Structures are given as C-alpha cells and as structure tokens.
Amino acid sequence: MLDENNDIWPKSITVDKNIVSVLSQSTYQNFPRALKELITNSYDADAKSVTIDIDLDTETVVIEDTGRGMSDKDFEFYLRIAGKTRRKEDNLTPLGRPIIGQFGVGFLSVFPFFRNYSIESKRAGTSTKLHATIPLFKYFSDQSKFVDVSSILINGGRVQDFSQSTRSFTKITLTGFNDLTKSFFYPRKQKTNRVDNSSVDNFDAIRKLQWILSDDLPIKFEDDRFNTMFDLHSNIPFEVHVNGEQLFRKVYGNEILETHKEPYNQIGKIKFKYAILTSRKSVKPYEARYLKVRNLNVGVGDKRENFSSSHGATRSRFHWLTGEVHIIEGMNELIKVSRDDFNFSTDYEELKDFLSRRLNYFSNRLEDEADIIREIKQTGKEFRVNNLSLLNPVNIQKKLQKLEEEGFDLKTESDNSKGVVINEENKEVIVSENLSSLEKHIIIKNKKYLVKSEHWDFKTSLFPACKLQDDTIIINSSYPLFTSKKFTDVFVKMHLMLLFNHRENKITEDVYLLLINEILEYYSDYK
Template identity: 25%
Template sequence: MKTDDKFSFEISLSVLNHLGRNLYRSFITVLGEAISNSWDADAPNVWIYVDKEKNSFVIKDDGTGMSKDDFQNKFLKIGYSKRKDGKMESDGGRPFIGKKGIGKLALLSCADKITVISKTEGMKEYVGGVIDNSDLDNAIRHDLTPDKCSLGPWESKIFEKYTDNHEKGTIIHFEQTKENIRNTIPYLKKLIALYFKFSLIDERFDIFVYPEKVTVDDLKDLSKTTEFLWNINGLKDPYIDTLSALEDKPINISNSLNIAGFMATVKKPRYLKITGTGEKAGIDLFVNGRLRERDILKHMPDFSTRHVASYLYGQIHFNELDATPKDDPFTSSRESIVPGDPKYEELLKILKEKILKKISDEWDNLRLSRGEEGDDENPRKTIKERKAASLYNLSSKDYTGESDVEIKNWIKELQPDAEFDIPAYVDCFLSENLIRKYVEENKISLSSEAEKEIRTWQGKEATNKGKGNVSIDIRKRNTGLSYLSMDGLATLVDNVKNDPKKAGLSRDASEYKPIRDALMHTALLTDEAKGKLTSVYENIKGRVKKLLSSDE
C-alpha cells in the first residue's frame, strides 16, 4: 500500500455519531449490508471467513472494487447514493440495493476496528484504511473535523491469505466484534440461506461461509418437515424443488398485485425452529432479493394468533417497493418498512383478506383429510366434531401399519360417523349421570316400575359375568340408578306419559331411547337417525338444565 494515502469521512463526525454508529443491532443485518454492497458491485462471489478464537471475521468479494477516488468520494462520503441521476441498476443489470448511502454505518456497529481494502481490475495495489472506533470516539469528544481524524494505515499481513488470486473487489476485516462470535459455519449458512435471496434474481451470485458454499440444502431440516405448499404467482425458487416430503401437490395462487412468493406449513409447529440457530422461520418480506422485514404476520394480530399461523412460513417478494428513485419505504435501521407506506399497506391488506384467508381454509381441509388437527376457528366443522376426530384418529393408529392400505380406508370411511357418535355418547353420558346425581341428592324414591327394570338388568349382568368368569365389580357406583337409562331416569323426575298433551322429559326420552340404544351398541346411524337424535337431545338438554337449575 502507499503509506502517504490519506482518507477521511466526508461528513461532520458529530453528525456521523448522531446518524447512528449503533444503528444496526444484529449481526445478520451487518452481514446484509456488506453482502448488499457486494451485490451492487456486480460481484459473482462473496466469501465470509470467521475466526472465533480472535473474535474477528472477514468479508471478501470479487466485484468491481474501488479506486482511490471511489474510496474517498463514494465509500467514505456518508449519504453518497449509487442511484443519483435516477440510475436503478448496476452495470451488470442488477437492481441496486443501496439507496441512501448510509448503509456503511453498519460497518461501525459490530467491531472495534474495521479495515477496508479494495482495488479495481488492473490496479496493482489496494487502496484502503482502518476505521478505529476508539479514534472516532476521541475525535467526537474533542469536536475534531474529519480531516483531523484520518483513517489509519492498513497492515498487509492480516490480508495475506485473502489477497492471493484476487484481481479485483473489496475485502473488509472486522477486528474485535462487540459481541463474541459464537456462530458456527452451519449456523451462518442456515441464516444466510434463510434471509438472502439474491440468487433468485441472478443465479450466478454465490455466498460462501468459507470454505463451504451456502445452498438451499442448508435448510433441509425445514424442507423435509414441510407438509403443504402454496406458490404465489409462479415463483421459481430452488428451495421449492427441495420440498420432497409434501403430503399433497403444491397449490398455485394467482394475484393481480405484482408480487411473487410462497407460503408453506410444517407438520408440527416446532419444526419452524431452524436447528442450531435459535431462529424461527416466518413469513418474511424480500425486495430485490434482500430481506426487508421479518415476520410480517406481526402486522396482522387477528391472524397471527390463529392456530394455522403457528405452522406457517414463507417468502413474499415485492420488488415494486423499491422500483423508482422516489421510492423510499425502508426505515433507517434497514430492518423494516416505514409504517403507513401505501404500497406496503396494500400488500398487507391483500395478504390478510385474500391470500391468507384462502391458505388457512385450504390448510384446514388438507389437514382434516389426513386425519390431523386443523383450524378450530374454521366453521367447516364444530369444535366437538374436531375433538372427536382427533380422538378417533389417535385411537385408530393402534390398528394400522404403514402398509395396511385397506384397513386405513376402512378407518377413513368410519370417521364421519365417529365424529357424530363420539360427541353424542358424551352428551348421553353427561345428561344421564347428571340426572342420577339429581335423584340421589333430592332423595327421590324409585317407582315399582323402575325397581323391576333394575332387577331385570342386574339379573342379566350376573348371568353374563358368570358366563365370562368375571368376579370383579364392573360398575363404579353399584346402585340401582346405574341400571336405568334415560327413559327410566326421566320417568322418575318428570313423568308426563299419562298426559298426552303435556311436553316433558319422559316423552322426549321415549323418542330418544331406540336411537340412544343403537348408539350405545356402536351401530352406524342413518342420516335420519342422526337428525332425530340431535333434535330430541336438544330438548332433553334444555329440560335437564332447567331441572338442575331449579334445584339450586
């Protein structure tokens, strides 16, 4: 390097401090700024080298690089924008990510000392310098001008292993990061694979966490547990091609808004956690391949609290948010969209009212068709039917293996009846046992007819126990009332059988009995019988509730 090269920031140091040297709070955001700069420089490759022992890392690219003039008048000029004069793309045709010219402040947020070197094609020597935060702090305290706080000279020794065969591009060395680097190579690869989608725009752009290339295979733990997929406006993404464990064919969603993306659901909510990272996959917003906001469902509290949301992840690509020089929808932290941006509000509205509504309904149907729990808030089935189906599906697993296709079909055929019969049994169990408690508490005497019926059933039970060589007690409460079903119990508490004009529990119980008995014998009921049982039981339930309330 030339030792007489002097470089300094082209901005008041106090303004630099107020702009926010600590503006970027997360390590992945810092990586995002550096990778975005490499993208804007038409780099085919970005290499990330991590040295956990020395608490340092290096980011290197093979982009166009910077001359001495570029380094001083563009890189160190806070606020310099590549988009001046309305230019929106690099010479290689890539949409610019950088806009305001303050992204380089990310470099000041995560390390004590940052060394930047760069060269363009044909240059023999690198240009660059050292940004030392302790020197900046001292200059700011003493209100020095930028020319009195030049960047320090860089040491070629620390770059020796990075400069071999490096014909052009930029290398940044971060020394003594403010947070200890604990991240492993697999950890960083997973986060980069999850949050950087530049290759969807230019497939020749590769990122390496040295020595390994970041690919969609780094998300295989997520892809192999993905159950269903919805593709929005025909997104082409290599990650989608890795979803080999889908339980149904992908569903295509078309929308007039100029977006693309996908949404997918995992088999269980815990599978949204990205193994070994502490991160959780969500619905993320990308603009020109760069993550612009994580977990956009947080803007839809009515939906984000629904059961289906705990299974959902995906990407929305909305490049029109940054399509013209006038567009400026991103917050200064570069981690979210400015509240109230009209294009973003339109996107959220369409997602909530159309796309997510469709997905949640179809997800519920797909899950139920596979014997899995769906969305309890979907009116397709009642809560009782859903809980019954869940119990039925759980129990049915004891009867099937992987190859028992015919038995699985039988079980699936029985499920609609089970969804009706199981709640109906519970209704019967509750109402009859509540009446028994009512009779006991109110010391209601048994009629001669009831005593006769009890003796009949006790005799039959004794005979059956003898045939089965059963000596244990069967009934928990071996009282006479346990041998009476609804019709016998109803006669004790509300007998209107002798008055044909009067409605009462005993008359309803007489209609209820034949269907109730068939239900208790696990018979499959006809649709007419189900309808009759439901209507009669509603009467019974109302009369039992009235009976119990009169006893309070």
C-alpha cells in the same frame, strides 16, 4: 492520470449534513444485519462470490469478494456517507443487478462491532491496489452510543502488485471484538418458558450467523422450484461462503398452498411475488414461521411477519405456515436506512392486509383438515373420548360439503393413511373410503360399547352426564364438565364408573345422586 487529491493521506470520512440526524437514530445493533450490509455491497459490486472467514480465537472476521473492486474515485464515494444518490439510469449494476444499497451507510454498519477496520481493493487490468485502515477503537468505545463520523481519519495509500493484475476484488478485515460482537458470539444462556425449544438462539454462534445470513441475503434457494418461482435463475451467480460452507436459502414447507399469479401480483404501485407453504406440522426453528418479506431479494427486518392477524382470532395451525414475499417494485424508495422496515405507504398497508387475510384463511383451512383427521384417528382408539363434537360423523360430512361448495373435488382412496388430504393447488379433497361409516367405540371392562353424543337438561335428569342403552353409551354434550377437550375423557370415565356401579347395585341411588352432585361442586373450576 490520477487526481492529486487522491494522494492526500490521511483521509477523513465525510457526511452529507442532511443525513447526520438519520445516522444518529439508526444504529446497527444487530451483528448479522451489519455484516449483511457489507455483503450486499459486494452484491452491488457484481461479485460472483463472497467468502467470510471468522476466527474467534483471534477475534478476526475477513470478508473478501470477487467484485469489480474500487478505483480512487469509487473509494472517495465509498467514504462519502449518504452522498449523492444514484441517478435513475444507474439503478442497475453494470451486469444488470438491481442496486440494493442506496444510502451509502453500509460500510459504517460494522463500525460499532470491532476495534479496527482495514480494506484493500483492486480492479482488473491494473497493478494498483488501494488500501486503508480505520482505528475504530479511537472513535467507538463500548460506552459511547454515537460518534462524530466526520472526525474519523483514515490512513492508507496505494501499492503496486503486478502478480494480480488480472484480478479484481475487495477484502475487508475486521479485528478486535467489541462488547456487541462478544454478546453475539458468546451469549448468556437465558431461561425460557417456551415448551418448544427449537430456536435459532439455541444454535452455536457460527451456525446461527449462517442461518440468519442465508435467510436474508440475495442467494439462491436450496430447492430449485423456488428459484424458478421467484425468477432467481440469474446468469450472474452470487455465492456466499461462511467458514467454508456455502449458504443457501432454506425452505421450511414441502407443500405450496398458494402463490402469486404469473408473472406477479400487484397492489397499487407494489408488484410482488409470494408463496405460502406448509408441511402440516409445526415449523422449526420457530423463527422460520410466517412470511419473510424481501425487497429486491434482500430480507427486510430481523424476523418473519404474520402481519398481526387482524381478521379474527388465529387458530392453532397458524404455526404450520411459512413462506416468502418478494417485493420487486414499488417500495425501494420507502425502505428505512436500517433496512428493518418500510416507511408508511397506503399500498403497503393494503399488501399487509391481503397477506394477513391469506394466512388466516390457510390457518383455518389446516385446522378444518386437522379436525377431520382427529375424528378419523379417534374412531380407531377404543379407550378414550376427547372431543364430543367429533363423535358424530355428520360433522365430517358438513366440513366436506363446505369444501365441495367452495369448488373442491371430493375423491376417495382406500390407501389414504392420512384420512384426509386437502390439495389447494388442484382443488381436491382426498379422503379415506371408510369416512362415511365412522363410528366411535369404547371398551369398558373388556366389553365394547358404541358411543354417541346427544344433549339434554343435565339439571333435571337422573343421569345428567351419561346414559346407557343396551350396548350404547350416550354422552350429554351439554354437561358442563365435558366442554374442555383436555379433561373430557377423565370426567366421562368418572361418570361411567358411577353409572355402571349404580346399574350393578353396588351403590344406592341416593349415593349415586350425592356423588354426581359432589363432582359438579368439587370440579366447578373445570367448567
């Protein structure tokens, strides 16, 4: 029997007065994040699929799910913003999913983005379909920042639809783009100083929305290894389709550098799983760099985190790192209403510190590996000297010895085209078999010379930068203009030119000394 109060229309949105101040400070100005809140409502309703259809011409967005649908009582609760919190025993949905929503503000999130909001919902086993409309344009203008949500009136009612008695669904139709929505779908092109222009912001609007949603929603990975790693092989599938394309969570590293210990790691009350990945190249798009934090498998915040790298300066391979952090217990009560961060927790600070240390460790590890690879490549280039520290094969041996001391097993392979591969998982270092006989040569005027590096006092020597002994060129590693890797080759060749011309008596010793002194003076800003 229906409650007589449920037949009273129009209804009004009601607000728990304890949450008004929170709502006034927590606006959803990010359109994808607001849309994510509606989709996670479908997840909490045990929907197995959600379809989102966007028509830019008619300024319409339709979100339809296959969830339980809403009864009259559910709808009253739906309109009760930040109403009574769910009891602990209700932290799981009827099908066993952990409930994501806890503040009751999810449906409000899209209000500032549209002029009209309509909803229809139906439960299986009944022919009654609930429907309602909210004229958002009356309460949200492009100029007003806040609105008294308790004054919003909702028109609607019930209709009988006997043709769909076995179906359950909720369908939300949003029409009329406000300025916030238009700015997302039709952004102004901004000039950027980024050399690497690989950014999600360069995607078209629909593709950008798909990317952001796929990075945030509780959907499966496209790489099934990570569904196993994070235990996402659920018996309750959850699929999201945007304009006909199914979304999958993407992975941006093909090598797992480190992951949690089974079944999870724990810091204080926080239980979490994680994976740090790399493909040994810059992660693109750059928004996919660093670690995505998820709480109950839903993305937290608008971007991935590097946790401020407080443990020493990060090295150049930091942007090679990507990965995931799944918080499975211990932080749900501390997540902010806007779901962009957590409130302060000493356990979470310790977790961030742990992750910062791991990112820095692997940044340094990849840089060490890159140093060795650069040296191997340099030995094969007989026309350039870039980094004097890489002229001595002993430097490679020291790096390899350090890895052995850390427990790595050193192996050699004749067909190792990469020169060196550090396998963190198996604690192996696989190097090219010619590593121990590395020598650097350079060709000058069709003659090959062996190149070595030594250091001497450039101020007192007749040859402050370079010396020639038979077929060996010796370069002074302490010479001031050789400290910049970017310009070392240029200055080395400049001094070799003077040295060879002096040896061939094409210039006098006085002219030679004058020129080498002039070089230091003219290029003093390169020291």
